[in-house]
Amino acid sequence: MADVIKEEISVSKNEPIYPIGVVSRLLGISVFTLRMYEREGLILASRGTNQKNRLYSISDIERMRCIRDAITNKKYSIPAIKAILSLIPCWKVVNCSQEDRLNCPAYNSIGSPCWTFHHKGNVCENRDCRLCEVYSNFTNCEEIKSYFKQI
Template identity: 55%
Template structure:
C-alpha cells in the first residue's frame, strides 16, 4: 500500500464519504497523524485512507467509541515494540497514562524524542483492518516470547 502523502483533506474525506470536520476531529483525537507540509496543509496517503477505513469500521460495525479506540491504542506495548531502555521509562508519559496512544504525547528526553510518529512501527500497527482483539493478542504473545527468549540468554 502506498505511503506517499497525496490527498488533500477534502479529497480524503470525499474518498471516505465523511466530512472534513470529521477528519479533523479524528486528527484532534489522535486517531490519525496526517503528513503536514511546511504550509501546514494536511496530506493523506493510501495507507492513511485504509487506517481511517479501519477506524470507521471499528466505530460503525464493532460499535467502539472514539474514546474506546484511543484507550485500545494506548494499550499497545510501545515500549516493547521500539525496545525502550528502563531509563526511557522514567521520561515516557505514554507509560504513565492509559487514555490515549503514545503518538499523541510530546516526547522529550526519551527514545522517541527524535522519531516521526507517522513512520513509527507502533503507529502503523493498526493500518490494516485486522480485528483489534486479534492484533492485541498477537502483540502480547509476541512480546511474551521475546521476554522468554531474553530470559534463556
C-alpha cells in the same frame, strides 16, 4: 489525442499524497470528521509545503476505515478507540530501555496512543511519529490483533 502514460507509478503506502477533500470523498465522511479524528489523536495528518494542506497516505486511509468500522458497526466511542490504540506496546516495538519507559508518558498511562504525547527525555524525543513503526505498522484492526497474538 493525449499521450498515454505507460510507466507504472509506484508510491509507498506511507507516503502522504491525498488531500483531505479526496480522502473525504473516498471514505464518504466529512472533512470536519477527518479534522476531528486528527484533533483526537486517532490519525496524524502530514502537512503540505505551505503547512496548511493536510495530506494522507494509503496507510492513513486504512486506519480511518478501521476507525469508521469501529464507530459505525461495533459502536465503539472515540475514547474507547484511543484506549485500544494506547494498548499497543510501543516500548516493545521501539525497544525502549527501562529508563526510557519510566520517563515515558505513553508507557505510564492509558487512554491515548503514544503518538499523542510529547516525548521529552526518552528514545522517542527526536522521532517523527508518522514514520515510527508504532504508527505506520498498526494501521488496521487486524494488524493490531495479530501483534497481540504474538506477544
